[in-house]
Amino acid sequence: DRAASAYNSSFDELVADPGALVLLSGELLAEAKDLNASRWKSWRPISMASEGGAVLNLESDGSIFVTGPNQTGEQYLLTYRLRSPVTGVRIDTVPDPRFPGGGSGRAPQNGNFHVARFEVAAADAVGDFNVVSISDWMDDGSDAPIGRRASKTLDGNRRTMWDTHPNHRSAHWAVFQLDAPVDASAQGGLLRIRVDSGLSQWGPHGLGRFRISFTETENPIEVEGQYRFLQGMAPTGLNSLACGYALVGDSQR
Numbered sequence: 001d002r003a004a005s006a007y008n009s010s011f012d013e014l015v016a017d018p019g020a021l022v023l024l025s026g027e028l029l030a031e032a033k034d035l036n037a038s039r040w041k042s043w044r045p046i047s048m049a050s051e052g053g054a055v056l057n058l059e060s061d062g063s064i065f066v067t068g069p070n071q072t073g074e075q076y077l078l079t080y081r082l083r084s085p086v087t088g089v090r091i092d093t094v095p096d097p098r099f100p101g102g103g104s105g106r107a108p109q110n111g112n113f114h115v116a117r118f119e120v121a122a123a124d125a126v127g128d129f130n131v132v133s134i135s136d137w138m139d140d141g142s143d144a145p146i147g148r149r150a151s152k153t154l155d156g157n158r159r160t161m162w163d164t165h166p167n168h169r170s171a172h173w174a175v176f177q178l179d180a181p182v183d184a185s186a187q188g189g190l191l192r193i194r195v196d197s198g199l200s201q202w203g204p205h206g207l208g209r210f211r212i213s214f215t216e217t218e219n220p221i222e223v224e225g226q227y228r229f230l231q232g233m234a235p236t237g238l239n240s241l242a243c244g245y246a247l248v249g250d251s252q253r
Contacts (some may be wrong), residue, residue: 029230036227039220040090040213043080046190051075054206063094063211070106073158074206075117076195080214082184086191088220089120093164093172094209103168106208112168114205116161116198118153118176123188133179136221140172150174158198161205177221 042062050056052071056078059065064078093104093113103111121129139150139162148163153174164172182191191214197206217223 032227032230036224039215039217039223041083041215042211042213043083045078045080045212047077047079049077051077052206059209061211062213063092063209065096065098065209066106066206070108070204070206072197072204073199074106074197074204076193076207078193078195078212080191080193080212082182082189082191084214085184085216086178086182086214087217088175088177088215089118089193090173090175090213090215091115091118091195092211092213093207094211095169095171096209099208101169104171104207104209105168106204106206107202108204109202110165110168111208112163112165112202112205113207114161114163114197114200115150115153115174115195115207116158117156117194117196118150118162118174119194119196120176120178120182121192121194122182123190123192125188127188127190129190129192132182134176135179136177137174138221138224139174150176158196159200161198161200163205175220175224177219181216 044058044062045064048056048058048064050066050068052074053069054066054071054074054076055068056076057065057067064076066076095102095104095111099106100108100111103113105111105113107113118134120132120134122132123129134154137150137154141149148161150162152160153162154176162174164170193212195207195210197204
């Protein structure tokens with residue numbers, strides 16, 4: 001087809017045929033979207049617990065749905081068996097009509113959520129969990145108010161948090177890159193994620209539905225940033241085309 005033919009076209013041929021350039025850019029964007037999604041794996045946790053008595057339920061799509069007591073300062077602890085090395089961890093919020101306003105949080109008044117601490121810990125050879133350093137972060141950003149980005153989950157303060165209000169009814173995501181990969185062969189084989197809703201004057205704000213996923217991709221923040229850059233561009237012009245080639249692994253072209 002025309003897109004396949006355009007993939008093998010020379011620079012001059014593409015410049016001479018703007019329609020083929022637009023078509024190929026769109027094809028590469030779709031391929032990059034699938035490739036980016038495939039980098040993240042949602043594993044089944046071997047245990048799920050809350051410190052405030054909430055009940056965590058695993059949904060068929062791999063997300064976690066929370067019911068039961070709704071306490072201020074709620075913290076969730078999720079333990080996973082490592083299936084591959086981990087370089088980054090991702091959290092996606094999932095809006096759900098079962099929560100007030102169709103949000104993804106458990107705030108009784110509006111379905112909002114807060115995340116004041118996002119912590120990754122790896123088990124050592126004797127089963128003790130040690131916090132893993134997070135070197136970088138990224139979130140969807142465009143809907144997050146100034147001063148309430150996902151960086152607040154790393155500052156050690158339970159009264160500052162990632163908070164997307166008033167855009168909390170949309171899906172949101174954050175990615176955290178580990179300072180060094182966690183390898184199952186060199187550790188106790190377990191990874192624990194802590195999601196802490198923090199302490200707020202607005203009362204309970206725990207997440208109600210969310211998904212945790214993992215990647216072994218090198219430099220996951222850089223890769224995510226490249227994909228988001230392409231996603232934000234109109235599928236026209238040679239810049240978009242060049243970015244598309246790079247994201248699908250054809251950096252020479």
